[in-house]
Amino acid sequence: MFRYSPQAAARAGFQAVEAAWLYDSDPGELRKVTEQTGLEVALINTPPGDLKSGDLGLGAVPGREQDFRQGLALAINFAKTLDCKRIHVMAGRVPAGLQRSATSMEMEATFVQNLRYAADVLAKEGILGLIEPINTRVTDPQYFLDSPHQAAEILQKVDRPNIKLQMDVYHWQIMDGNLTQNIQKYFPLIGHVQVAQVPDRHEPDSPGEVNFPYLFNLLEKLGYQGYVGCEYKPMGSTEAGLDWVRKYWGGKK
């Protein structure tokens, strides 16, 4: 919601916002906004790295371990200032010019090593680290982490209780479908949820192929207690697009 307006989020009755990339802002100024609006910052991302060179996070990028650690330290600094308890530790992309098949083993080993480091650093701050599969079919063809199955294997190798799975239903539908089975199978690993309708990434009640009332009911039955991030592009204004919250949840946000 920082991308749109934290004030709009507060006016709309939300208690929390996500702020994916906020590193061009002053953390102290952002803290003032959270204090003025009473909003919790539910999630931030590790910095993208060097967007000019095509980075989108460095977690799995061999040879960038020091840059990864610096980015994580910056994210932790922002999270502590904002009292944010979740950091999306981004895997990053298969480096340009390399074939995914040729480098995936090395990238996975790098990601596991960086996540173990991150887990130990984050544990000292009481912050949860999250890894998010991002679909490579539509959104980001070079992204390294592109299925819940791959993420589950990595989490097993990382073997740290404070590194969990960030489920973005939009990506899961595009990359694999089979939402009910995958949500049931990986539910114990899920630490954060994001939603958007498929294919246009608008509000959950916009025209599309995902039945969100069914999925929210499934998450409730499974006992999901975390946040649901609205990572979608409003079809119109942010506020006008919030009817789905009233419809699906009777206005609880």
Ligand SMILES: O=C(O)C(=O)CO
């Ligand atoms: O692209 C996405 O879905 C993200 O959540 C990036 O943080």
